[in-house]
Amino acid sequence: MSTSRIARFIIWICSKFTKTEIEQIVVGLSDVLSDRNPEVKPKDDFKEKHPNYRSFTVDPLPPLTEPPAGKKKSPNQRITGKS
Numbered sequence: 001m002s003t004s005r006i007a008r009f010i011i012w013i014c015s016k017f018t019k020t021e022i023e024q025i026v027v028g029l030s031d032v033l034s035d036r037n038p039e040v041k042p043k044d045d046f047k048e049k050h051p052n053y054r055s056f057t058v059d060p061l062p063p064l065t066e067p068p069a070g071k072k073k074s075p076n077q078r079i080t081g082k083s
Contacts, residue, residue: 013022031037047053 013025017025028037032040032042
């Protein structure tokens with residue numbers, strides 16, 4: 001959440017709730033942050049920071065046991081790497 005979104009959220013909270021209700025919200029959020037409320041967990045941002053973690057697929061084809069049949073390269077092509 002960017003700072004401007006947080007600032008707008010704070011303004012929204014202040015416009016919708018009384019001071020007493022805001023104090024209760026703060027206590028509730030403090031409980032969540034210190035793991036005293038096991039029913040509510042903050043959003044885990046690990047997936048946002050590491051979107052490709054364990055995101056892989058296995059090739060359905062088995063590995064080759066022999067080199068693929070194809071055009072053989074000349075010794076000059078092997079050295080230069082040009083086809």
